[in-house]
Amino acid sequence: METEQDYSMGIIPASPAPANESPAAVWPVHIEVRVSQNATSRFDTIRNAVHSYLTTSLSHIYLPSTIQGWEDVPLLRSSIERIAAAESPCPTSSLPIEQTALQIHVYQPTDADAFEELTSGSGRGDDEQVMAASACELPSMSWEGLWESLIYSDDIKSKLLDYIYATVVFSDADVDFNVVSWNRVVLLHGPPGTGKTSLCRALAQKLSIRLSHRYSHARLLEINSHSLFSRWFSESGKLVQKLFSNIMEMVEDEETFVIVLIDEVESLTAARAGAMAGTEPSDALRVVNALLTQLDKLKHKKNCLVMATSNLATAIDSAFVDRADIVQYVDLPPREAIYEILRGCLAELVKKGIVAEVDVPSLAQAQIYERTADFANLSLTTPPVAQPADPIPNGQDARERSRLLAIRLFRLAQKCREQEMSGRSLRRLPVLAHARFIGTLPAAAPRATLRANGVKAPAPPQVAGATVETWLDAMERVVQTQATERSRLQR
Numbered sequence: 001m002e003t004e005q006d007y008s009m010g011i012i013p014a015s016p017a018p019a020n021e022s023p024a025a026v027w028p029v030h031i032e033v034r035v036s037q038n039a040t041s042r043f044d045t046i047r048n049a050v051h052s053y054l055t056t057s058l059s060h061i062y063l064p065s066t067i068q069g070w071e072d073v074p075l076l077r078s079s080i081e082r083i084a085a086a087e088s089p090c091p092t093s094s095l096p097i098e099q100t101a102l103q104i105h106v107y108q109p110t111d112a113d114a115f116e117e118l119t120s121g122s123g124r125g126d127d128e129q130v131m132a133a134s135a136c137e138l139p140s141m142s143w144e145g146l147w148e149s150l151i152y153s154d155d156i157k158s159k160l161l162d163y164i165y166a167t168v169v170f171s172d173a174d175v176d177f178n179v180v181s182w183n184r185v186v187l188l189h190g191p192p193g194t195g196k197t198s199l200c201r202a203l204a205q206k207l208s209i210r211l212s213h214r215y216s217h218a219r220l221l222e223i224n225s226h227s228l229f230s231r232w233f234s235e236s237g238k239l240v241q242k243l244f245s246n247i248m249e250m251v252e253d254e255e256t257f258v259i260v261l262i263d264e265v266e267s268l269t270a271a272r273a274g275a276m277a278g279t280e281p282s283d284a285l286r287v288v289n290a291l292l293t294q295l296d297k298l299k300h301k302k303n304c305l306v307m308a309t310s311n312l313a314t315a316i317d318s319a320f321v322d323r324a325d326i327v328q329y330v331d332l333p334p335r336e337a338i339y340e341i342l343r344g345c346l347a348e349l350v351k352k353g354i355v356a357e358v359d360v361p362s363l364a365q366a367q368i369y370e371r372t373a374d375f376a377n378l379s380l381t382t383p384p385v386a387q388p389a390d391p392i393p394n395g396q397d398a399r400e401r402s403r404l405l406a407i408r409l410f411r412l413a414q415k416c417r418e419q420e421m422s423g424r425s426l427r428r429l430p431v432l433a434h435a436r437f438i439g440t441l442p443a444a445a446p447r448a449t450l451r452a453n454g455v456k457a458p459a460p461p462q463v464a465g466a467t468v469e470t471w472l473d474a475m476e477r478v479v480q481t482q483a484t485e486r487s488r489l490q491r
Contacts, residue, residue, distance in 0.1 A: 027090040029061055029100045031083065032209055034144070035108040039079040043106040049075050050083060050104050054097065061085050061095045064148070087158065107209045109141040131224060132243045138208035138218040138259075147202040149344060150195050151337040151423070156328060160186065160203055161210075163326055164305070168211075171302045183299045183323045187265070189310040190330035193422030196309040197263055199330070203307070204259040215257040215303060221247060223260065225267040237286035244294035251301045258304045265308040266315040288317060295323055332420055338413035339363055341426045346409075346471070349430060356465040359402045366406035373407055401468075408472050415479050419486065429478055430471075436481070437474035438466050 033050050035043070053070050054061075067083040070076045076083075088095065150157065167182055188196040201220065208218035223243070250258050262268075268288050298304050308324070310316050321327060333341065340363055349355040361369065416426060466474075 024099050026099050026101050027088050027095060028103055029063070029088040029090075029095065030086040030210070031067075031102055031104045032086050033080055033104060033106045034082040034084075035079060035106060036081050037108070037111075039108070041075060041079045046075070046079050047104045047106050049073065050080075050106075051102055054102060058097050061088075061097060061100055063088055063090070063093050063095070105209050105212060107139050107212050109139040109144060110137045111141060132239065133221045133223045136220045136222075138220055139205050143201055143205045146198060147206050150199055150202055151333060151340040151344075152195075152199075153331060153334045153337050156199070156330065157203075159328070160199075160326070161206065164207060164210075168214075177300070182325050183295065183306075184301075184304060185295060185299070185306045185308070185324045186326045186328070187308045187310065187316070187321065187324040188328050188330050189313045189316065191332055191422060192311050193424030194330045194332060195423045196330050197261070200259075200261050200263075200307040200309060204261070207257065207259065207305070211257055215255055217253075217256040218259070219250060219256060220259045220261060221250075223262045225262060225264050237290040240287055240290040240294065244290075244297075247294075248297065251298065251304045254303060256303060260298075260304065260306045262306070262308040264310065265320065266310045266312045268317075268320075288320075292319055292323065333417075333423055333426070335410070335413045335417045336363060336367075338416050338421070338426060339366060339410055341423060342409055342413060342416075342429075342475075345427065345430045346468070349471070350465075353465050354434070355471050356467050358405065358468040359398055361402050361406040365402075366410055369403045369406045370410055373403075405468060405472070408476075412472070412475055412479065415476075415483075419479070419483055421482075425482075429475060429482075432482075433471070433474035433478040434466075437477050438470060 031050065031054065033046060035046060039046070050070070053073055053076065054067070057069060058067075063085055064087060065085050067085060070080070070083055088100075147157070163186070167184060170180065170182065188199060190196060204218070204220040208215075211218070247258065247260060250256060268291060295306060298306060308320075313329075343360050343363070343366075346355065346358075347360050350357060350360070416429075
């Protein structure tokens with residue numbers, strides 16, 4: 001198995017500097033290299049080639065960024081699809097290449113929809129087969145880009161990664177569990193639609209890439225909490241034991257990193273509380289007791305992580321919470337996070353030709369535009385639906401157009417925040433806006449058709465993408481419509 005140094009936890013001391021100079025800190029930088037499906041070169045050969053290219057061709061590394069120019073190297077052009085500079089503990093977004101310790105992670109994602117259902121027998125001669133969990137090989141092509149698309153108000157993602165790195169350090173050092181204990185359990189809770197389950201999947205994908213030098217395989221198992229209750233009395237606890245026996249068999253393979261996701265864990269813990277109060281059958285109590293027992297067994301396995309999500313914090317059993325090393329609240333996105341989500345949606349629509357080409361300012365640039373805006377001549381109130389707000393004349397120069405786009409997008413983000421929209425709600429706004437207020441076909445590559453005589457018919461003309469002004473108008477109108485519909489629902 002290949003080995004690679006891991007400097008994830010902090011700064012690496014640089015080589016000794018002359019007496020009259022201060023030594024420059026060297027920071028670890030994670031580089032992720034996605035290998036194409038038809039690549040034939042060894043991963044270590046690709047890693048060395050990427051390292052050589054980065055250290056000889058670049059003067060600085062920008063974080064985060066997609067690195068360009070490697071296509072000129074024949075080996076890289078024939079083997080890889082993407083090189084990304086992911087993150088670094090360095091507080092700045094740019095680093096001179098000589099102050100970096102490159103940690104290059106080479107990976108080849110599996111095809112999409114590579115899922116396998118895990119069944120669990122009822123204990124009555126295995127006559128009742130329950131789809132207790134689904135398993136997915138990682139990294140998966142279907143979850144590429146998911147980590148980057150998730151936007152949160154605080155540094156949740158890096159906090160989770162740092163936790164994993166800490167457990168790796170402690171495990172490698174063979175720290176005595178009787179003195180210092182950790183359970184390898186993470187609990188995410190918060191309102192529905194805030195991306196808890198997506199974050200768990202994205203973290204699993206990220207770990208399968210970052211730990212690929214330690215584990216040749218990785219799998220994500222998503223447990224269906226509701227399926228762990230049998231219609232037969234006293235059999236539910238056996239379902240849990242059977243399922244975790246299968247999980248334990250996977251974990252026994254030390255070359256495989258196993259991530260277990262228990263979604264909506266409150267469906268288990270709430271039932272346990274009801275059982276203790278006498279309002280639910282004692283079989284529910286057996287289920288959760290069995291679950292907690294299995295978690296205590298898994299914590300001794302270095303190649304396992306358990307993640308759980310909940311929408312109802314008050315229903316989570318205290319015994320389960322006590323086993324969680326991290327209990328993280330995932331809140332509704334603030335205005336700045338909403339701006340990033342909407343910006344990502346707009347950038348995707350521009351990329352796919354649904355919206356015409358436009359420069360979408362970054363959050364940092366948009367904040368500068370907002371601070372320097374001439375509010376005396378720019379109305380920040382939402383206008384009547386019949387009149388587009390703050391039109392952006394197509395003839396204006398690109399910089400001014402981007403400035404007005406940023407201000408309008410920030411104002412739209414504020415409206416969404418006032419309605420307490422979740423990330424899930426925000427991401428469906430573009431399709432609703434298009435369906436209700438734009439209603440034209442997106443631009444698509446012309447597709448030639450065959451006539452009855454076998455002669456190719458002319459391709460249909462391309463439909464131009466909507467202007468960003470039209471898209472903003474539609475988004476503002478659909479947000480207003482959503483507010484109206486929600487107020488009616490609450491009556």
